[in-house]
Amino acid sequence: MDVSVHQSEASVAPSPPLAAAAHAHSPQAEAETTRGPGRLRGGGGARAAMKASGDDLPSAPALGGPRAQVSIILPVHNAERWLDECLRSVLHQDFEGTMELSIFNDASKDKSMTVIETWKIKLEDSGILVVIGGHDSPSPRGVGYSKNRAIAQSSGTYLCFLDSDDVMMPERVRLQLEAAAQHPCSIIGCQVMREPPDSTERYTRWINQLSPDQLITQVFTSHGPTVIMPTWFCSRAWFSHVGWFDEGGQGVPEDLLFFQEHLRRGGHIVRVDHSLVLYRYHAQAASHTVLEGTIWTLRVRFLEERVLPHWTAFTIWNAGKQGRRLYRSLGAANRQKVVAFCDIDERKVKKGFYCYEDSQERPKPRVPILHFRDAQPPFIICVKLDLTGGVFEDNLQSLHLQEGQDFFHFS
Numbered sequence: 001m002d003v004s005v006h007q008s009e010a011s012v013a014p015s016p017p018l019a020a021a022a023h024a025h026s027p028q029a030e031a032e033t034t035r036g037p038g039r040l041r042g043g044g045g046a047r048a049a050m051k052a053s054g055d056d057l058p059s060a061p062a063l064g065g066p067r068a069q070v071s072i073i074l075p076v077h078n079a080e081r082w083l084d085e086c087l088r089s090v091l092h093q094d095f096e097g098t099m100e101l102s103i104f105n106d107a108s109k110d111k112s113m114t115v116i117e118t119w120k121i122k123l124e125d126s127g128i129l130v131v132i133g134g135h136d137s138p139s140p141r142g143v144g145y146s147k148n149r150a151i152a153q154s155s156g157t158y159l160c161f162l163d164s165d166d167v168m169m170p171e172r173v174r175l176q177l178e179a180a181a182q183h184p185c186s187i188i189g190c191q192v193m194r195e196p197p198d199s200t201e202r203y204t205r206w207i208n209q210l211s212p213d214q215l216i217t218q219v220f221t222s223h224g225p226t227v228i229m230p231t232w233f234c235s236r237a238w239f240s241h242v243g244w245f246d247e248g249g250q251g252v253p254e255d256l257l258f259f260q261e262h263l264r265r266g267g268h269i270v271r272v273d274h275s276l277v278l279y280r281y282h283a284q285a286a287s288h289t290v291l292e293g294t295i296w297t298l299r300v301r302f303l304e305e306r307v308l309p310h311w312t313a314f315t316i317w318n319a320g321k322q323g324r325r326l327y328r329s330l331g332a333a334n335r336q337k338v339v340a341f342c343d344i345d346e347r348k349v350k351k352g353f354y355c356y357e358d359s360q361e362r363p364k365p366r367v368p369i370l371h372f373r374d375a376q377p378p379f380i381i382c383v384k385l386d387l388t389g390g391v392f393e394d395n396l397q398s399l400h401l402q403e404g405q406d407f408f409h410f411s
Contacts, residue, residue, distance in 0.1 A: 005179050006212040007186070007270040068100040068129060070173055071156025071236075075146030076103055076134075079164035080110040082280070086164055087119040091126060095173040098127075102154035105134030106146040112164075144245035144254035151239065159239055161232040165280045172276040176233035179272050186268040187234050187259070189227020190276040199281040202386045208275075215269040217404035219259070220303050222295065222411060227269055229255035231277050241265060250289045253298065260302050299410070300329045303380070307408055308334050311378055318382035319343040319369045322411055324354060326382055327367070340368045342375035344395060372399075379407040 072090055076083070090101055101123060105113055113134075120130040133153045135141070151159060158180055160173055172190070179188045191208040194200060206223055215226045242262045245254040308314070308330075316323045319341035327338055341354055349371050356365045372395060379401075383392050401407055 005183075005188075005270050005272050006210070006215060007183060007268060067098075068154075068156040069097040070095065070099045070158045070160055070177060071151075071154035072099065072101045072160045072162050072173070073147055073150045073154065074101060074103045074162050074164060075106060075143055075150055076108060076112050076116070076164045077106040077140050077143075077146070078108045078110045078112060080108075080112045080115055082165040083112060083115040083119070085167050086162065087115070087123070089168040089170075090128065090162070091119075091123055092170050093168065093173045094170045095177065097177075098129075099173065100129035100131060100154060100156060102131045102150045102156075103133070104146045104150040104153070105132070106140040106142070107135055107137050140249075142247060142249035142252065142254075144252065145247040145249070147254070148244050148247065151236075151244075156236060158233065158235050161229060163230040163280075165282065166230050167278040169274075169276045169278075171274070173233075175272050175274060175276065179270055180233055180235060183268060183270045184235055185238055185266065186270045187227060187232050187262055188270045188272060189231040189233075190272040190274060192228065192231060192277045192279040193275045195278050195280045204279075205386060210271070212271075213404060215271060216263075218409050219263065220299055220307075220408055220410050222292075222299070224253070224256050224295070225259040227271055228279070230279055238267070242267065251291060251294065253290045253295055256295065256298060260298070263306075296325075296329070300326065303408070303410065304331060304334055307380075308337065311337060313337050313339045314378045314380060315340045315342050315370075315375045316382060317342050317372065317375075317379045317407070318411070319345070319348040319351075319354060322382040326380065326410060327354070328356065328358070335365070338367055340370050340375055342370045342372040342379070344372055344392075346371075377401055377406040381407055381409050382411045384411045385409065 074086075079086070087101075093099065103116055105116070116132060120132065123130050131153050133149050140146075147161070158177055160176065162168060176188045176190065180186070192204065194204045203223060206218075207228055210218060210226055218226055242258065242265055246252050246257045247254070314337055316327055316338055320343070323341055323343075327335060327341075330338070335356075341348075343349055348369055351369055353366045353368050356367070359365055377399075381396070385393070396407070399406075403409075
């Protein structure tokens with residue numbers, strides 16, 4: 001099978017990498033099967049303010065010692081319901097190289113470990129090394145913590161990330177490894193099938209249909225990373241260059257934080273255009289614990305870091321709730337760059353202006369509201385895609401603008 005990939009070589013205006021987080025080490029009281037990287041805490045939602053503490057890193061595999069080509073990284077917390085299907089998909093990979101499965105059990109209280117031990121025998125009988133770590137503390141420490149430990153105890157030259165409630169297609173490892181070997185500074189993703197099929201239809205279309213350039217230009221939207229975390233595949237060397245996942249625990253978007261740092265460090269994004277992961281939607285998913293306000297703050301700060309320094313003035317497309325919220329969320333210097341809002345709603349346009357009532361400035365800022373055809377690019381667009389039956393998309397296309405230069409999507 002040919003590997004069809006979408007790669008983004010375009011880059012949002014470069015910015016210097018964040019300063020490395022400080023690391024401090026302290027012993028853990030509770031026993032663990034493996035020792036991993038330090039605990040990171042998000043300060044005010046900004047990765048730059050994180051401080052690390054916790055376990056020392058384990059030693060790297062000895063030079064010349066056994067090293068798998070690919071390590072499948074599998075964090076587990078109370079996943080008994082899905083593990084049989086998940087682990088069966090590991091067994092059925094058609095990749096013919098050396099592969100290991102690195103599992104970290106994050107204080108599961110169900111029968112996850114029983115399922116894992118049963119599958120360990122089957123997997124190792126088929127030549128797949130299984131490494132199991134974990135802890136039995138009263139509470140889980142989070143997805144970032146678990147992924148970090150699973151990576152630290154693994155040996156693979158490449159890392160293939162898998163969620164315990166998802167299922168890989170047999171060709172996943174083979175096809176993504178082929179892409180990763182060609183793109184060593186990239187996160188490799190893929191298209192997905194959603195389960196249930198009718199859940200998050202707009203999101204699933206967005207995941208699967210982004211163009212190569214949009215893999216970069218649409219990194220500011222509320223959807224998050226343009227290749228989703230359960231499809232990630234990358235080299236260990238590149239992962240180590242970017243750094244570890246944030247370990248703030250429940251409510252911390254460790255995937256978005258890592259993705260943003262990946263871009264800061266000049267990383268590319270590649271999507272293999274085959275549906276290689278069955279991506280489940282259910283109420284227990286860890287992503288549901290992340291507050292929308294947390295994501296919003298990270299998105300605004302990333303926009304201010306990557307795009308707005310290169311513009312002296314811009315227009316916010318949407319004079320409604322989301323556009324006004326973005327305006328209020330901007331730092332003072334970037335608010336001053338907003339020359340207008342624009343909209344298609346005649347009622348908003350007739351109002352003529354938006355007054356920022358909470359401003360401490362005197363007089364309070366009054367920002368004009370224009371019809372979109374009368375407004376000047378560049379635009380930050382706060383209109384959700386795929387919701388208006390194509391009306392918004394047609395209006396935008398009629399202006400003959402270039403995404404990534406004349407506008408960026410934010411909603």
